[in-house]
Amino acid sequence: MCLAIPVQITELMDNDRALASAGGVVREIGTALVDDLQVGDYVILHVGYALSKLDEQEALQTLQTMEQMGALTEVTA
């Protein structure tokens, strides 16, 4: 039940609610815990609530670091 998934905001609604899509499945979620949400943002969804936004820049950076950490081996191996 701790499993949380990334979903994309597709529509903002009243009362801190929004519609969000995960792999094509759209559902209503609570957004009271996250500020400044825009349509198109990705958030971590957990027990019906968005816990935080996902940062695209940071994600790309992480993937790059992974490649460097792995690639290093190929050079030195």
Next chain:
Amino acid sequence: MKYVDEFRDGERARGLAAALRQEAQPGRHYRLMEFCGGHTHAVFRYGIPDLLPDNIELVHGPGCPVCVLPTGRLDMAMRLVLDHPEVILASYGDMLRVPGSERRSLLQARADGADVRMVYSISDALELARTNPQRQVVFFGIGFETTTPPTALGILEARRSALDNFSVFCNHVLTPAAMQAILNVDPASEESVEIDGFIGPSHVSVVIGSDSYAFCAGQYHKPVVIAGFEPLDVLQSILMLVRQLNEGRAEIENQYTRAVTSQGNAKAQQVVQEVFTLRPTFEWRGLGQIPTSALAISDDYAIFDAEKRFAMRYVPAAGTKGCECPAVLRGAKKPIDCKLFATACSPESPLGSCMVSDEGACAAYFTYGRFREDALQRQSQQRAAVKARRQA
């Protein structure tokens, strides 16, 4: 799916696995605890142990809320629904299948006529209260720092809309306190587990921030790497831990920067602070009483506290005889060390809490790991031998 697929890429996984094989020093044994059950699940689902050199061992931690709730607390919920026919108990699904005393689960109580409903979110429980004004709806609040802010929002919403037939049976627990309890186990004791570092929780850290683990590095000199949930996240975090250990560093590092900051989610922390207060102590399955490790509903919101509304009382109770969940939750035993594993106990008919939830170590072993039993058995024997040598 974005933020998922790219973190499961096989090419990058091979690169990281190769780096791990190269950098793990042969004369050394690395014991890394993944605190969070979500990581345990990911580790087995993606076969991560197969990618690791033999001297990197993953120790499964207690970060599974259903698993650590002691039998006595489950019994309280059971008595509540059986003694109060006016109550609708609304619970996350996993909790319904955990055996309480005398091996009875909430699902069995439901079969006997108790009104127990499975909900996905506390907002479903609020809806039940609205549509059943003549009934009492009690939400079975369990979980670590990830589920606590939603529970707080639910209580705030109940107050706003004056839902006086709604209350919460609060069992929310705190991750840092449990990590500290694990680190505090006397190394000379039978139950001690040597841990070199932690793979830190993903979504708990989203809420509380990576700074919350500073004590692990400062006080205990154990490195922590906050890790995302996907297989590449876990592999990279293991590599970051191995590098810290090789270099003699003990720092809090954050691999999951796309979601976790050093300070966490201030808004979530603030609603939690508003609604909850620290319990002086709380019993955990496997870890016993841990001081200031759980939350209760604060006096300002006492009318939404089911424990007060229904005068619920905690009576400690033993789990199923022979079930090794307590030792499994401390990381002291592996699921296959339990005689009931895959014989009497399986996900279809769980005898202990660790076989119920996806995040439970026994369930993860059963679902994804059975064919690796032999390898694991060997590892477990090696561990026992190492420990015996250490104690000799």
